[in-house]
Structure formats: structure tokens, C-alpha cells
Amino acid sequence: MFTIDSRSRVPIYEQLMKKLQELIIRDVMKEDEQLPSVRALAQQLTINPNTIQKAYRELEREGYIYSIPGKGSFVSPVKNKIDKERMEMLRKELERIVGEILYLGVPKDEVIKLIETMEEPERGESGND
Amino acid sequence: MIKAEHVSKTFGRFEAVKDVQVHVNKGSIYGLLGSNGAGKTTLLKIISGIVKADKGTAQVEGQSIFERPDVKKRILFIPDQPYFFHQTSLLQMASFYEAVYDRWDSERFHQLYEHFSLDPKAKLSRMSKGMQRQASFILTLAAMPDVLVLDEPFDGLDPVVRQQVKNLLIQDVSNRAMTVLVSSHNLREMEDFCDAVGVMHKGRILYERDLEELKTDVSKLQVAFKKMPDDTFLSGMDVMHMEKRGRVLTCIVRGQEGDIDRHVRSYEPAIYDVLPLTLEEIFTYEMGSVGYEIRNLIV
Numbered sequence: 450m451f452t453i454d455s456r457s458r459v460p461i462y463e464q465l466m467k468k469l470q471e472l473i474i475r476d477v478m479k480e481d482e483q484l485p486s487v488r489a490l491a492q493q494l495t496i497n498p499n500t501i502q503k504a505y506r507e508l509e510r511e512g513y514i515y516s517i518p519g520k521g522s523f524v525s526p527v528k529n530k531i532d533k534e535r536m537e538m539l540r541k542e543l544e545r546i547v548g549e550i551l552y553l554g555v556p557k558d559e560v561i562k563l564i565e566t567m568e569e570p571e572r573g574e575s576g577n578d
Numbered sequence: 579m580i581k582a583e584h585v586s587k588t589f590g591r592f593e594a595v596k597d598v599q600v601h602v603n604k605g606s607i608y609g610l611l612g613s614n615g616a617g618k619t620t621l622l623k624i625i626s627g628i629v630k631a632d633k634g635t636a637q638v639e640g641q642s643i644f645e646r647p648d649v650k651k652r653i654l655f656i657p658d659q660p661y662f663f664h665q666t667s668l669l670q671m672a673s674f675y676e677a678v679y680d681r682w683d684s685e686r687f688h689q690l691y692e693h694f695s696l697d698p699k700a701k702l703s704r705m706s707k708g709m710q711r712q713a714s715f716i717l718t719l720a721a722m723p724d725v726l727v728l729d730e731p732f733d734g735l736d737p738v739v740r741q742q743v744k745n746l747l748i749q750d751v752s753n754r755a756m757t758v759l760v761s762s763h764n765l766r767e768m769e770d771f772c773d774a775v776g777v778m779h780k781g782r783i784l785y786e787r788d789l790e791e792l793k794t795d796v797s798k799l800q801v802a803f804k805k806m807p808d809d810t811f812l813s814g815m816d817v818m819h820m821e822k823r824g825r826v827l828t829c830i831v832r833g834q835e836g837d838i839d840r841h842v843r844s845y846e847p848a849i850y851d852v853l854p855l856t857l858e859e860i861f862t863y864e865m866g867s868v869g870y871e872i873r874n875l876i877v
Contacts, residue, residue: 458854460790461770480830487752492745497607498748516635
């Protein structure tokens with residue numbers, strides 16, 4: 450399902466969280482879908498189960514997943530909170546990129562024109578990736 | 579689960595372990611890190627009840643271990659040099675283990691040696707170091723320990739076997755909440771494997787921490803300013819290490835990422851990057867701030 454880069458500087462539980470967040474945000478993992486169990490994942494990826502537990506705990510705290518004792522972890526249906534955080538992150542990223550473009554001497558209206566040529570995706574349904 | 583309190587051990591005039599405290603939770607993989615001669619092996623031997631501490635206590639689940647065969651049945655120790663009886667084969671060793679450890683699982687034993695394709699009838703003394711180590715893992719895992727104490731366990735194993743052994747250990751940790759205490763001076767290897775670490779140097783434990791906590795606690799910043807800020811920029815953070823190249827500052831800073839972020843941004847940096855640190859880097863700087871010679875620690 451996913452691979453972990455053991456040579457990366459990013460801590461393993463953060464890598465796991467990011468991968469799972471991506472899967473949830475992009476709707477690859479649907480609402481109420483069950484996540485792989487800690488044991489299965491630990492065995493599959495040869496990762497310390499406590500590390501996986503920690504990633505799941507963090508994801509639950511951030512509202513991406515919920516857990517039912519004795520049954521496992523599932524993808525949360527509530528996406529509003531997630532979207533807000535993600536939006537904030539993307540906006541900052543955009544600011545940084547546009548800032549750099551402007552610094553490199555691209556005129557502002559050209560940037561605006563570029564944005565205008567982009568089409569808005571249709572809302573709802575199963576996204577567009 | 580494993581608790582060592584104020585443990586000290588002296589050999590002749592040499593103090594190998596000085597007033598050490600170690601706490602390992604059940605189902606945890608605890609990495610004991612440190613330089614050669616830091617006292618790791620002695621401490622592990624005390625915890626597995628092979629060496630008696632001069633002072634202090636070592637307990638597993640609240641029970642002392644030394645000279646307690648009933649407690650020792652659940653604790654297995656793999657020393658840094660594999661040891662087998664003279665002229666024995668894997669099968670002969672297995673029958674010894676079976677007699678000593680009442681939770682011995684023969685089926686598991688067969689599965690394991692077939693998996694590692696070791697000849698169970700061959701003399702262990704004729705096998706290579708790596709194969710002998712595989713043999714000790716086979717015997718140990720078949721004895722179904724609750725606590726596994728490993729001294730430099732991956733030494734001499736090729737990458738494939740190494741990964742397989744790690745996977746087997748992780749299965750036991752996640753399926754039966756086995757507790758692992760493992761020593762190493764190879765930080766890179768411990769980074770993926772452990773969830774808690776203790777660092778030893780010259781007979782003492784410098785600190786023990788949750789590994790991820792340790793990693794999120796320290797970050798490396800790269801900042802550049804159009805105009806250099808005043809001293810409050812550095813004094814407002816817990817800076818462990820600082821390097822300045824032209825206008826670019828590289829700082830190793832302790833503290834919560836959010837707090838650091840806010841602090842740095844308030845000075846309006848032109849460039850600002852945060853890099854997570856590797857375990858090796860954390861040690862280098864942490865030890866540096868305690869005044870230890872770092873080049874000795876990282877092998």
C-alpha cells in the first residue's frame with residue numbers, strides 16, 4: 450500500500466501520517482473504510498508497531514481517522530476540519546511560489562492570466578485525480 | 579517491564595556501570611546506544627541476570643532476576659559472540675533449549691531453520707559468524723521469550739537476513755507484546771527499529787527518551803536575512819549549535835516546532851527552512867552540548 454523511505458530525514462511516523470493523509474484527502478481511502486491493522490502494517494513494512502500506533506494516534510487526534518475499540522481504525526467522515534488545515538497549508542505554499550515567481554521578474558498580470566486560464570474542477574463526486 | 583535502579587558494577591578498579599537507571603515498557607523496542615566500552619554489555623548482562631550488580635536492582639515485571647530460574651525462563655539473552663556447546667549441532671542445541679525453556683515451540687523451530695535454510699545437523703562451530711548468529715536467533719525465538727536482550731545482534735548478518743530477523747522480532751513484538759532491549763553503536767540501524775533509546779557513555783546513562791519525541795524535539799534551521807537581526811533572535815531560542823556562512827545561519831534548536839516557527843517568522847527571514855534531524859546528528863549535537871567528544875560516539 451505504501452513504502453517508507455528509511456533513508457529520509459523525516460521520522461517514520463510522520464512519513465506514515467503524510468501517506469495516509471494523502472490517501473484520505475485524495476479519496477483513495479473512502480469514508481468509514483478500515484485502515485490496515487497496526488500488526489499487519491508492522492509486519493508488512495518491518496516497522497516498530499509502536500511507531501505505527503503513534504501515527505494512528507496522531508491521525509485520530511487530527512480528525513482524519515477514528516477508532517472503534519476491538520475493531521480497528523477507520524477513515525473519518527468529517528472532512529471540514531481536514532480541508533481547512535490543508536487549505537491553510539496550500540495557501541502558504543502558493544504565497545511562497547508566487548512570491549518567488551514575482552521576484553524572478555514575471556509580471557503580476559501574467560501570473561493572474563495564468564490562473565485565469567486554469568479551469569475550476571467540477572465540485573463533488575469523486576474528485577479529479 | 580524492565581526496571582534497573584541505581585545499578586553499579588565494578589570490575590577490579592574499573593567502574594563499568596555507574597548508578598544507572600533504565601526503564602523499558604512492555605512491548606517496546608528499546609535501543610541502548612553508546613560507544614564501545616561504555617558499559618552496554620555489562621548492563622545487559624546485569625539485566626539478564628548473568629552478572630550480579632554490586633549496587634542497585636534490576637527487575638523484570640517487579641521480580642528480581644539474579645539466580646531466579648523461573649523468571650529467567652522468560653528472558654533470553656543473545657550475547658555479542660554466539661555461544662554454543664562444544665561440537666554441537668543446531669538440533670542438539672535445540673534439545674537442550676527444549677529441556678530448559680518450557681515454552682519451547684518445536685514447530686516454530688523447524689519453521690525457522692527451514693526459513694533460514696540452515697542445516698540442523700551440521701556442527702555449529704564450523705559455521706560462519708553470520709550463520710552462527712542466525713542459529714542463535716532461531717533457538718532464541720523458538721523459546722518464545724517475553725523479554726529479549728540482544729547485544730549487537732545484527733553484527734555479521736547480511737542485509738537480507740538482517741531485514742528478515744528484524745521482521746521476525748517485530749512480529750513477536752506486535753503479536754505477543756514481546757519486549758526487546760537491544761544494544762548497538764550503529765545509530766542508523768536503530769533509528770528505524772527502536773521506539774525508545776537510552777544513551778550510555780562511560781558507564782552512565784546520559785538520557786533515555788522516546789525516539790520520536792527526541793526527533794521532534796530538536797530541529798535544524800536554515801535562515802537567511804536581508805538585514806541581520808539583533809541578538810534577541812538567537813537568545814530567544816534554545817540554540818544548541820550555530821553556524822554562520824555569509825548571511826545564512828544554520829542553527830540546531832531545541833524546542834517545539836510551532837514555537838520556533840513563530841519566533842523565526844517574527845524576524846521576517848528571507849529564506850527559512852526547517853530540516854528534521856537524523857539520530858546521528860541529534861547525538862552529535864546533544865553530546866556536544868554535554869561536552870563529550872562526539873567523534874568517539876558515532877562509529
